[in-house]
Amino acid sequence: AQSVTQLGSHVSVSEGALVLLRCNYSSSVPPYLFWYVQYPNQGLQLLLKYTSAATLVKGINGFEAEFKKSETSFHLTKPSAHMSDAAEYFCAVGSNFGNEKLTFGTGTRLTIIP
Amino acid sequence: ETGVTQSPTHLIKTRGQQVTLRCSSQSGHNTVSWYQQALGQGPQFIFQYYREEENGRGNFPPRFSGLQFPNYSSELNVNALELDDSALYLCASSRSPDTQYFGPGTRLTVL
Numbered sequence: 001a002q003s004v005t006q007l008g009s010h011v012s013v014s015e016g017a018l019v020l021l022r023c024n025y026s027s028s029v030p031p032y033l034f035w036y037v038q039y040p041n042q043g044l045q046l047l048l049k050y051t052s053a054a055t056l057v058k059g060i061n062g063f064e065a066e067f068k069k070s071e072t073s074f075h076l077t078k079p080s081a082h083m084s085d086a087a088e089y090f091c092a093v094g095s096n097f098g099n100e101k102l103t104f105g106t107g108t109r110l111t112i113i114p
Numbered sequence: 115e116t117g118v119t120q121s122p123t124h125l126i127k128t129r130g131q132q133v134t135l136r137c138s139s140q141s142g143h144n145t146v147s148w149y150q151q152a153l154g155q156g157p158q159f160i161f162q163y164y165r166e167e168e169n170g171r172g173n174f175p176p177r178f179s180g181l182q183f184p185n186y187s188s189e190l191n192v193n194a195l196e197l198d199d200s201a202l203y204l205c206a207s208s209r210s211p212d213t214q215y216f217g218p219g220t221r222l223t224v225l
Contacts, residue, residue: 043118043216043219044157044216045216101147101162101170101172103159
């Protein structure tokens with residue numbers, strides 16, 4: 001079984017400040033890990049993914065995430081927040097074992113303070 | 115390369131009715147997955163189709179059913195609608211396990 005916990009349903013940061021969104025996972029098999037972003041009234045857009053290659057993953061819009069197996073974490077960071085980063089962010093876990101089902105966390109709403 | 119499209123965008127139904135939602139996969143993608151996203155929640159896996167066969171199902175009752183067609187487009191059917199079925203329904207297509215591409219979703223409201 002797989003599960004994802006996102007710590008903090010709401011995060012507020014000032015424009016230009018560091019963004020840190022936390023994600024911890026549980027998986028009985030080697031995981032694939034994903035971060036998706038959702039803007040209001042839209043579907044999900046893939047930000048980045050970890051699929052057992054490099055542990056530091058770079059994605060779109062300046063975001064990156066680091067896979068830490070010992071901490072079962074996959075936190076999302078961005079050095080400098082921009083107003084356009086305001087959205088809902090979802091962490092998800094999947095696997096390569098026949099079924100591409102994704103298990104999502106409950107999401108973190110990111111607010112950028114001007 | 116076209117993206118994943120879904121229709122309709124919005125839909126309003128009453129309890130007990132039936133609904134069909136449609137999804138066109140991204141070109142070359144042979145796998146489609148459906149998710150339900152209730153308000154304020156993360157998406158929940160409903161089921162997945164691979165080459166027209168169901169390839170996994172989440173914790174949803176049998177009144178949720180699906181089809182995948184030879185061109186890899188897909189339908190989600192829900193019978194006997196309940197108020198709790200009100201949600202955003204997302205379709206995702208893929209051709210490998212490491213990336214799913216999501217459509218914009220269909221917002222279903224059950225009154």
